[in-house]
Amino acid sequence: MATATQLQPGLTAQFRQIIQADHLSQAYIFVGQRGTGKGAMAQWIAQRLFCTNLQDGSPCGQCAECQRIASGNNPDVLTVRPEGQSIKTDAVRALKDEMSKSSMEGHSRVFIIEDADKMTTGAANSLLKFFEEPYPGMVIILTTTAKNRLLPTVLSRAQIIQFPAPSVPQVAAHLEEAGVDKNISTLLASLTKDIAAGEALAADEDFGKQLQACLGLLALLAADDRMAFPYVQTDLMKTVSDRPGQERVLAILAAAFSEALARSYGREPLVLPNASEITGLSSLGPARLAAGLAAALEAAELLRSNVGFQADVERFCLRVLNRQ
Numbered sequence: 001m002a003t004a005t006q007l008q009p010g011l012t013a014q015f016r017q018i019i020q021a022d023h024l025s026q027a028y029i030f031v032g033q034r035g036t037g038k039g040a041m042a043q044w045i046a047q048r049l050f051c052t053n054l055q056d057g058s059p060c061g062q063c064a065e066c067q068r069i070a071s072g073n074n075p076d077v078l079t080v081r082p083e084g085q086s087i088k089t090d091a092v093r094a095l096k097d098e099m100s101k102s103s104m105e106g107h108s109r110v111f112i113i114e115d116a117d118k119m120t121t122g123a124a125n126s127l128l129k130f131f132e133e134p135y136p137g138m139v140i141i142l143t144t145t146a147k148n149r150l151l152p153t154v155l156s157r158a159q160i161i162q163f164p165a166p167s168v169p170q171v172a173a174h175l176e177e178a179g180v181d182k183n184i185s186t187l188l189a190s191l192t193k194d195i196a197a198g199e200a201l202a203a204d205e206d207f208g209k210q211l212q213a214c215l216g217l218l219a220l221l222a223a224d225d226r227m228a229f230p231y232v233q234t235d236l237m238k239t240v241s242d243r244p245g246q247e248r249v250l251a252i253l254a255a256a257f258s259e260a261l262a263r264s265y266g267r268e269p270l271v272l273p274n275a276s277e278i279t280g281l282s283s284l285g286p287a288r289l290a291a292g293l294a295a296a297l298e299a300a301e302l303l304r305s306n307v308g309f310q311a312d313v314e315r316f317c318l319r320v321l322n323r324q
């Protein structure tokens with residue numbers, strides 16, 4: 001799992017300063033999409049508070065305290081997360097009991113509720129008093145992808161920290177960790193810019209067929225083969241049944257030309273699988289690649305103004321083939 005420092009170097013540095021200056025608040029809400037490091041940051045803060053071997057103001061990650069927190073075995077760092085679609089009321093009740101005990105103890109205790117928007121309103125309400133009057137030493141961290149689903153009373157009593165969206169390489173790295181083929185991880189990341197959506201697309205059979213059909217079309221275009229035109233109807237159209245699919249196909253075609261153009265200037269492949277269909281495009285030469293890229297971008301624009309998809313792709317093929 002990627003660490004907070006890797007995922008959010010800026011926020012980690014800020015929290016390092018905040019804790020060093022002893023300005024840590026008692027309640028935070030970490031807001032951001034999946035994969036932005038909200039859970040990792042909560043763990044980093046907990047480790048920072050308990051680590052016995054701080055390195056330059058950061059937890060070492062190695063000492064017994066850091067390891068106990070990482071494995072979820074520190075009784076003073078409690079995490080509740082959803083089981084299935086919701087956070088069970090029992091889990092919130094147990095957490096509340098632990099929070100109540102903190103009044104007696106007075107030392108640092110960290111309570112983390114992941115996907116806090118999945119608590120029932122009743123459960124969230126039952127925690128309100130801890131937001132209103134936290135006990136000394138208590139730190140409460142809620143994480144959420146949907147801030148608007150939290151109670152306004154909770155939102156108003158915590159500091160809200162926005163986690164910026166991950167970059168394309170970060171999304172790609174997560175997808176690879178989740179078992180997605182390295183050859184297409186960056187393509188999926190650049191098409192979706194979102195880990196959950198990227199995973200869903202990776203598992204989508206239609207996407208696999210669309211990608212293959214795009215590669216087939218690109219191979220014909222690279223060979224200057226006029227069969228590219230009928231191929232749109234006979235092969236490509238069969239793989240595309242909806243608007244998102246249409247947009248994806250045009251994005252893949254544009255990416256292929258952009259990438260082939262970059263490669264013709266000696267740059268490394270960035271986004272697309274290192275398939276022979278893409279490298280083959282380079283035989284068209286920079287001028288035609290640039291024209292092909294412009295045609296693909298224009299096709300995407302035309303699709304947005306409701307030009308029919310098939311006619312749009314056929315026009316794109318003709319522009320590449322006619323060397324205009």
Ligand SMILES: [Zn+2]
Nearest residue numbers: 051060063066
């Ligand atoms: Zn440590």
